[in-house]
Amino acid sequence: MSLKKETPLDIKLHAAAANGDMLTIIQLLNTGRVHIDCKDNENTTPLILATANGHLDVVKLLLDHGAKISASRFTGTTALFFAAQGGFLDIVKLLISRGAIINSLSYDGATPFFVSCQCGYYEIARLLFNNGAVINGKLNDGSSPLFIAAQNGHIKIVHMLLKLGCEVDDRRNDMTTPLWIASQMGHVDIVKILLKYNANVDAERIDGATPLFKACHKGHVTVVEELLKYKPNLNLLQNGESVLHAAIIGGHFQIIKLLLQSGANYRLKNQDGFSALDFAIESKFENIRDYFYRIHKFN
Structure with missing residues (x-):
């Protein structure tokens, strides 16, 4: 299915959202000639662009004007995904309060919770969990949040996931465990924690x-x-x-x-x-x- 071609006003709205230009966004929306959920060639909306760049006020403005909170790119990634990936806690809180889908999936199986664990954002991961995030979901290659946190050396998140009951020896498709990947990466503090939780x-x-x-x-x-x-x-x-x-x-x-x-x-x-x-x-x-x-x- 081909996308509707972007108009010059669409392009201006996208740029303003990405740059946090509130005045230009208001002016464009007041013309009545640009749709608030206009999409670029990757199906990205102004809300997604504002979120990915951490512009809380713009995100609020767009939501107040009816922006679709569940809009996703062709990759399946939503505004909440980008807020979690970027570490923008205030935006995550706002999106959750407005009804964002907590467990939305990207094309490779990632969720906002997964990407928060991958990037080491403990407070966001905890907030998503408290709002219903699935903690044992996996990427298409079998990687779990615990696996990816262990791989990237995020000790606080590893500890949280184990306390929440994640399987310590959960395996990726190639049978690699969190302990295996932490050992390969040299993350000794994570190795210690995993072994204390009886990792094989x-x-x-x-x-x-x-x-x-x-x-x-x-x-x-x-x-x-x-x-x-x-x-x-x-x-x-x-x-x-x-x-x-x-x-x-x-x-x-x-x-x-x-x-x-x-x-x-x-x-x-x-x-x-x-x-x-x-x-x-x-x-x-x-x-x-x-x-x-x-x-x-x-x-």
Whole structure:
């Protein structure tokens, strides 16, 4: 379906809404020649533009003049979505008070609540929850609000979601858990919280990699230290490697020492028949080669 072509007055109204130009908006609306919900080529209305740019007074003005609060872009994103995404708490409050749809969905499955968690806006997330937001919804790829908050390091939101009863080991379509993604990103404080809520320390992604494997591969020392307190798997994983192999490949000397102190077996061979010792001997990192020469000599 083709959209009605924008008129010059439509374009002016859109620009005024985006820029927070109250006087121009009033003048344009008073002409009676421009529709308050006129749309651009992405189906964006003046209300959505004013909201996305944080212009509270303009949002109120447009709503008072009958702007459609549920209007959405072709992506499914509404004014409330953009208010939540932008962190505009006062606008979120206004839109809710005027009857905005709390759980409206974007094309990829996101809601205003989801995007508030993604961006780290705790007060907005809490407000949306108190007004009926679904907290366990998922994107098309299976990401939950807890997953995305853990990925982005939003500790306060992670804690809130867990207290509200979100499943700590909820998996994305590729079987990745919040603990896995927090470990990969190096968010040690979030790793600590998830583990205290009994997250599965050995939850594997579809390729067989565990949270510890990714932390070792990425070189996140403090995350590795925390995960090791929960007795994770140090043997061969479903991906055919061990966490020690991963640490050696990455050249993460401190992590290698931590793993060996925790009982990792450097003689364990991977799916291709190479041990961690073999990897170390061939390593480009001199300190790793020397270290393994010494420990192998005395064992």
